[in-house]
Amino acid sequence: MKIVVLVKQVPDSGAERNLRSDDNTVDRGSANNVINEMDEYAIEEALQVQEQTGGEVVVLTVGPERAGESIRKALSMGPDSAVHVTDEAMHGSCAVATSKVLAAAISQIKPDLIMCGAESTDGRVQVMPHMIAERLGIAALTGARTLTVDGSTLTIERQTEDGYAVVSAAMPAVVSVWDTINEPRYPSFKGIMAAKKKPVATKSLADLGIPTSDVGFDGATSTVVEHSKRPPRQAGNKITDSGDGGVKLVEFLASEKLV
Known part of the structure; x- marks a missing residue:
């Protein structure tokens, strides 16, 4: 079985x-960039499936050259190889354009299973698994808290607010996972050293057959037009109880439309 794990480098959420x-995009140059936390759970789950069924695990990243740091970190956990799609024309791409690039790269790899985190900590839109599945014409099993592989059939427990739903589909398919699915392994010293020698294929948009007009600001279906810092927290209202504290509290809650 060939498994592709989508890994995104994001600014440290801590x-x-x-x-x-200048362009209202995420400032990655001055940030401490790390692997998207949820993607580490996807890597771990892919490795556990590999241990059960055999095959190979390939890490796939779309990002600038510095994203190579996160690729090596991912490889140190155990995957066999990686594909890094990097092209300056990608800067400013929206989720729709990014999904097109990822789908094109996945089509060249031809995996049986695509795994990813349920969301990224920088975007948190939770749409990438669905977009990729739609572009590839395959099933999307999203929000998994468990994954079972039985031959060519995948079954997950999809985590919901009220519990979980059991969903099955035939491979190939996209599976996104939550942090309830496992506990990611720490890279060993041996794994870190081995990661330096694992193959990483670098691809451009031209290698994927995607014109630059389809990505970046020109191809974006949405853009950030304005942003501002979160305002500082204001001091709260202090109510002194002089026998009418309850009334004042209710009046305040009513003014905030909470009662």
Whole structure:
């Protein structure tokens, strides 16, 4: 079985994140960039499937040259190889354009299973698995908290607010996972050293047959037109109870339309 795991390099969610002032895109140059946390769970699940069924695990990343750091980190966990799609024309691409690039790269790899995190910490739109599945004409099993592989059939427990739903589909298919599905392994020293020698294929838009007009700002279906910093937190209202504290509290809640 061949498994592709989508990995995105994102600004560390534990540090301050900013948008660039010139084009309103995420400022990745000044950020501490890491693997999208949810993607680490996808990598771990892919490795567990590989341990059960054999085959290979390929990491796929779309991003600038510095995303190679996250590729090596992902490879140190155990995947066999990686594909890095990098092209300056991609800057400013929306999710729709990015899904087109990812789908084209996946079509060249020809995997049986595509895995990814349910969302990225920088965008949090949760649409990429569905878009890729639609472009490839295959099933999307999204929001998985468990995954079972039985021959060519995939079954997941899809996590919901009320519990879970059991969903099955035949391969090839896209599976996105939540952080409830497993506990990602830490890269060992041996894995870190081995990752330096694992093959990473670099592809451009031309290699994928995608014109530059389909991506970037020109091909974007949505753009950020304005942004501003979150305003500082204001001091709360202090109510001194002089026998009418309950009334004042209710009046405040009513003014905020909470009661």
